[in-house]
Amino acid sequence: MIVIIDYKSGNVGSLQNAILGLGYDCEISSDPGKIKKANKIIFPGQGRAKSARRELKKSGIDKIIKSTRVPFLGICLGMQLLADFSAEDNVSCLSVIPGNVFKLPAGLKVPQIGWNRVRFSRSSPLLTGINNNEFFYFAHSYYFQASAKYVLATTDYGVEFPAVISRDNFYSVQFHPEKSGLAGLKLLNNFCAL
Amino acid sequence: MKIIPAIDIIAGRCVRLTQGDYGRVKRYAVDPVVAALQFRESGASCLQVIDLDGAKFGYPKNEKIIRKIFQATGLPITVGGGIRDLKTAKQFLDSGFYRVILSTAVFKKDLVKNLIANYGADRIMVAVDVKEGQVMTRGWRRAVGMGVDQYLKLIKAAGVEQILLTDVARDGTLSGPNFVLASKVIKNNFKVTVAGGITTLAQLRRLNRLGADGAVIGKAAYEGQIDLVSVFKYFSRDNLAKRIIPCLDIKDGLVVKGKRFQELAVIGDAVELAKLYSQNGADELVFLDIAATIEKRKTLITLVQKIAKNINIPFTVGGGINSLADVKKLLAAGVDKVSLGSAAVRNPDLVKQIARRFGSQCLVISLDVKRYRDGWRVFIDSGHKPTGVDAVGFARLMEKNGAGELLVNSLDRDGTKRGFDVELLKIIAETVKIPVIASSGAGSKEDFLQAFMSGKADAVLAASVFHYGQIGIKELKKYLKSKNINVRI
Numbered sequence: 001m002i003v004i005i006d007y008k009s010g011n012v013g014s015l016q017n018a019i020l021g022l023g024y025d026c027e028i029s030s031d032p033g034k035i036k037k038a039n040k041i042i043f044p045g046q047g048r049a050k051s052a053r054r055e056l057k058k059s060g061i062d063k064i065i066k067s068t069r070v071p072f073l074g075i076c077l078g079m080q081l082l083a084d085f086s087a088e089d090n091v092s093c094l095s096v097i098p099g100n101v102f103k104l105p106a107g108l109k110v111p112q113i114g115w116n117r118v119r120f121s122r123s124s125p126l127l128t129g130i131n132n133n134e135f136f137y138f139a140h141s142y143y144f145q146a147s148a149k150y151v152l153a154t155t156d157y158g159v160e161f162p163a164v165i166s167r168d169n170f171y172s173v174q175f176h177p178e179k180s181g182l183a184g185l186k187l188l189n190n191f192c193a194l
Numbered sequence: 195m196k197i198i199p200a201i202d203i204i205a206g207r208c209v210r211l212t213q214g215d216y217g218r219v220k221r222y223a224v225d226p227v228v229a230a231l232q233f234r235e236s237g238a239s240c241l242q243v244i245d246l247d248g249a250k251f252g253y254p255k256n257e258k259i260i261r262k263i264f265q266a267t268g269l270p271i272t273v274g275g276g277i278r279d280l281k282t283a284k285q286f287l288d289s290g291f292y293r294v295i296l297s298t299a300v301f302k303k304d305l306v307k308n309l310i311a312n313y314g315a316d317r318i319m320v321a322v323d324v325k326e327g328q329v330m331t332r333g334w335r336r337a338v339g340m341g342v343d344q345y346l347k348l349i350k351a352a353g354v355e356q357i358l359l360t361d362v363a364r365d366g367t368l369s370g371p372n373f374v375l376a377s378k379v380i381k382n383n384f385k386v387t388v389a390g391g392i393t394t395l396a397q398l399r400r401l402n403r404l405g406a407d408g409a410v411i412g413k414a415a416y417e418g419q420i421d422l423v424s425v426f427k428y429f430s431r432d433n434l435a436k437r438i439i440p441c442l443d444i445k446d447g448l449v450v451k452g453k454r455f456q457e458l459a460v461i462g463d464a465v466e467l468a469k470l471y472s473q474n475g476a477d478e479l480v481f482l483d484i485a486a487t488i489e490k491r492k493t494l495i496t497l498v499q500k501i502a503k504n505i506n507i508p509f510t511v512g513g514g515i516n517s518l519a520d521v522k523k524l525l526a527a528g529v530d531k532v533s534l535g536s537a538a539v540r541n542p543d544l545v546k547q548i549a550r551r552f553g554s555q556c557l558v559i560s561l562d563v564k565r566y567r568d569g570w571r572v573f574i575d576s577g578h579k580p581t582g583v584d585a586v587g588f589a590r591l592m593e594k595n596g597a598g599e600l601l602v603n604s605l606d607r608d609g610t611k612r613g614f615d616v617e618l619l620k621i622i623a624e625t626v627k628i629p630v631i632a633s634s635g636a637g638s639k640e641d642f643l644q645a646f647m648s649g650k651a652d653a654v655l656a657a658s659v660f661h662y663g664q665i666g667i668k669e670l671k672k673y674l675k676s677k678n679i680n681v682r683i
Contacts, residue, residue, distance in 0.1 A: 013528035017503045046525070047553050077553075087268075099290055102268025108237075109652065111555045111598050113629050115477055115682045117433040121316070135435060135682045137478075137508055139530070139555035139598075145268050147290045148317055156433055158426070159239045160270060179508045179530060181472075 002026040002192060003038035005065075005078075007047075007055040015044050015075070018178040018185060024192045032060050039070055040192065044178075045077025049101070049142075050089035052077060066094055071194040074172030079165070080144050082172055088142045097167045099146035108158045111141040118163045118175065120153045126164065126171050126190050127152065134183045136163070136175035143174060195401065196408040197429050198272070198387065199233040199415050199422070201226050201263065202244045203256045209246065210413045212366040214323070214334035216250065220366075222416050230263040233415070237426030240270040240292070242358075242410055248276025249332075252298070264291060272319060274358070280305060287313050295358055297321040298331045306352040319356040319387070320349050324375060325363060334362050342375070346382050357384045358410070364391030366413050371397060373404065380405045393419050395428065402429070435682040436646050436674070437477035437653035438667055439631065440660045442467060444513070445485045447497050449661070462661075465500050471660070472505040475667045477682060479505070480533065480558075480601075480655055483513030484576065491520075495527050502528025510558055521548050525556065533558040533601060536574035539581055539588070542595055549596025558631070559597040561585060563618060564605045570618055577605045585618070586625055593626040600626060601655065604634040609658065611637030619649030631655050639665060639673045646679050 002019060006012050006028045019026040019042070026042075029035060043065065045052070056062040065072070065082075074082050083093045086101035093101070104110045115135040120127060136155075143161035153164040155174070163174050171191065177184035202209055204219060208226050212218040222229075230241055243263055247255035254260070254276045264271050274295025277283050279302070283294045287309075293316070299305050300320055309318045322345065323330040329338040329345040338345065349357075359379050361372035369391045380386045387408035388401050401409050414420040442449045442464055449464050468479055481501070483494050491514070498511060511524055512533030521532050538545050538559050548557050562573040563585045570585035589600055602622055604615035614635045623630040629652035632645040636656035645651045659665045671681045 013499070013526065014502045014506070014530070017528065018506055021503075046556060048550065051551065098288075100265075100268065109627055109629055111628070112434060113555060113599055114437050114652065115435045122314075138434075139508070141554060143268075145270075145290060147288065148270075148292055149287075149313060156239070156430075158237055158430055176508070176530075179506060181506055185506060 001038055002040040002042060003035050004028045004042045004044060005035060005061060006030045007052050007059075007061070012044050015042065015178040018188055019192065022185065022189050022192060030059060030061070032064055035061060035064050040072070040194070041065070041068060041070060042073045042075065042191075043078035043081070044075045045079065045081070047077060048089060049077065049080065049086045049091050049093070052081060053091045053093065056081070056094075062094055066096060069169055071191065072170045073191050074170070075178075076140055076174060076176060079172035079174055080142055082170060083144050083146070086142065096170055097144075097146050097150055097165060097172070099144055099150075101142050101144050103142050104140075104157065104159060111139060112157050113139050115180075116155050116157060116175075118153045118155055122152055124152045124164070124166060125194060126166065126187060128190055130183050130186050130190075136173075136177070136180040136184060138175045140174060144172075195398070195406055195429055196240060196387070197238070197398065197425055198240055198242045198408050198410045199238050200242045200244065200389065200410045200412040201229055201233075202246050202412065203259060204246045206256060206259050208416070210366050210416060211246065214330075214362045214365055216246070218366075220413075224416075226259055227262050227266050229416075230267050230269075233422070234267045234269055236422040237430070238269065238422070239426070240272065241267065242272045242274070244295075245273075245275030249274070249297075250335075252276055252278055254282060261289070274319075274321065278302070280308065283309055287317060293317050293319050293356065295319045295321050297323065300349060300352070306349070306354060310353045315353055315355040318354065319358050320354045321358045321360065322346070322349075322379065323360045323362055324372075330362060342379070346379065346384070350382070350384075355385050356407075357386050358389060359386050360389040361391065365389065367391050368393045368413055368417075368419060370394075371401065371409075373400060376401060376406060377404050395420070395425060398425065398429070433680065435477070435680050436651075437631075438475070438642070438670060438681070439478050439480055439653055439655040440471045440476050440667070441480045441482065441633070441655045441657045443482050443484050443657065444494070444497070445483075447493055450484070464497060465504055467661075468501050468509070469504050471667065472507050475671055475683070476507060477653070478508040478510065478530075480510045480512065482533070483511065495523060498524060498527040498529055512558070512560055517544070518547055518551060521552060525552065531556045531558050531598070533560045535560040535562060538592060538597075539572055539574050539583060542591060545592060545595040545597055549598075554596050554598035554628075557597055558599045558601050559592040560601040560603060561588065562603045562605055565615065565618070573605060577603075577608075586621055589622045589626050593628050597628060599629045599631055601631040601633055607635030610635055611659070613637060613641040614645045614649055614651075614654075616644055616649040619645060619651050623650035623652075629653065639670055642670060643674060643677050643679065646674070
């Protein structure tokens with residue numbers, strides 16, 4: 001069973017719709033017991049770092065994430081929470097992938113909202129069958145400057161930032177695959193098939 | 195081509211050398227961290243930081259401040275100066291520095307090869323410092339004893355792709371780069387970042403045409419010789435597409451379209467239309483519940499759930515949203531963003547609360563605006579009620595309170611197909627630093643182009659031209675692309 005972690009801030013329904021539409025069993029849950037038993041975990045993001053961090057701590061889900069060995073996909077804020085530290089609300093994060101979260105430079109329009117190109121820097125089963133420089137949908141004010149050895153793809157928005165990163169069983173994307181048309185569905189399908 | 199501002203450091207301070215001569219140091223009062231932040235503010239997407247003490251002594255001497263620069267800016271940083279062994283290079287690369295520059299270390303057996311094997315060729319840069327045709331090392335103070343060609347062969351064999359090319363004679367002289375040398379090295383199939391003497395946009399453009407991967411700006415940036423903001427803009431590789439957003443006014447689960455917000459005409463089933471638009475290249479969808487009341491709210495939630503099941507592009511719902519609870523319900527039902535109109539005018543604090551709780555990225559503020567002799571004013575309650583509030587000031591307030599985007603409706607133009615109020619769009623787009631969505635008045639493809647070009651809009655929203663099939667989204671995007679507007683096709 002694929003479990004989508006619900007930490008009470010934002011839209012997880014469309015993600016579930018997308019996964020179900022791909023033909024995979026999938027449940028939304030904030031129950032640590034269920035998340036522990038999942039064979040894949042998706043950690044979506046919307047909302048703010050601080051409130052999300054608080055919810056995760058309260059429920060003990062943060063510890064499950066840190067120790068999980070199953071394929072894990074962080075999306076948007078779910079990606080950023082894997083970092084060491086986030087400049088959004090100045091909170092310490094889960095330290096799953098080394099690096100810090102920074103605000104997009106003030107010279108740019110922030111948040112970045114819309115479709116931007118994703119350029120691959122190395123191959124990964126997560127990106128199989130997706131065209132290099134494909135458009136994906138972004139909606140964010142912060143980005144995860146992960147250590148470059150974990151970066152699978154980048155996006156240019158005045159500043160070039162990691163769009164896809166991975167470390168061991170952890171994958172994460174700054175864009176919203178569930179909102180990115182066919183390319184996004186392909187990526188979710190790749191994850192579900194891992 | 196990437197434009198890379200350089201921060202060279204001696205004893206914790208920003209300096210520029212002239213022709214690599216440590217005896218001819220120009221010190222700048224600005225703190226390196228402050229300088230880095232200023233570059234970032236101007237639009238820099240990366241930085242180069244050189245520890246000149248390190249280059250001289252053979253190991254990093256200003257590491258602490260270099261790390262501070264990285265911490266403070268979060269920009270990808272290329273770091274050089276005194277990186278002569280595996281351990282030092284590893285320390286930088288492992289802690290998130292994007293790229294290290296090696297020079298003297300090239301002669302350490304297998305060091306460069308090992309680093310490239312471990313970190314990839316993109317992250318290992320070799321400095322090729324040339325003085326009168328000879329390659330220099332040890333902080334430019336000693337000749338390697340090789341000509342450029344021979345040296346390039348040597349590093350190519352080690353797997354090097356990234357080169358920082360400096361003509362020492364030009365560096366710090368503001369006399370322009372050595373194009374002949376640059377061209378020669380680029381032709382050897384390296385990714386070349388050129389440094390030394392670059393002063394003007396024309397020089398940068400010429401380097402770009404030659405195929406340089408990057409250009410380092412040093413002295414010219416410190417001394418205000420070059421307008422960094424416009425340079426960064428000129429070479430920006432921002433690929434964010436301009437969005438086309440069909441708007442569906444919803445009443446009792448059906449899509450309707452009003453002319454000047456009145457005389458409603460039914461257009462069709464909301465879910466079917468949403469699917470159709472999504473398949474035909476719409477970048478997102480907006481649903482405005484124009485008859486939102488408490489009992490009809492439930493119908494809306496059911497409809498939203500249905501729409502969310504059927505499309506995989508973002509969609510926004512607006513109309514009658516008055517509280518955090520409303521927002522929460524809609525997001526839980528599958529909405530990506532909510533749009534607030536009258537409620538934001540009546541209670542600007544609600545905007546703050548929503549942004550704090552759910553994030554700015556899911557919050558669109560919709561302004562219904564009418565033109566007066568002295569400017570534009572905000573209306574509420576579907577455009578029926580004037581408030582006297584100045585539209586530009588209100589846009590600024592909404593940005594401050596945490597709005598993620600502004601949807602600007604012109605009541606004068608709505609439903610008229612006479613084109614957007616471009617003046618209004620422009621003044622708002624230039625006032626705020628959040629995306630602006632143009633709305634009201636689309637009649638032709640040229641109107642869309644005008645909204646992007648003159649109105650500086652980030653997205654355009656329209657209803658009837660799409661609903662009645664007057665303009666197809668695919669053909670519209672094709673047209674915009676032919677006019678050099680970046681759209682998602």
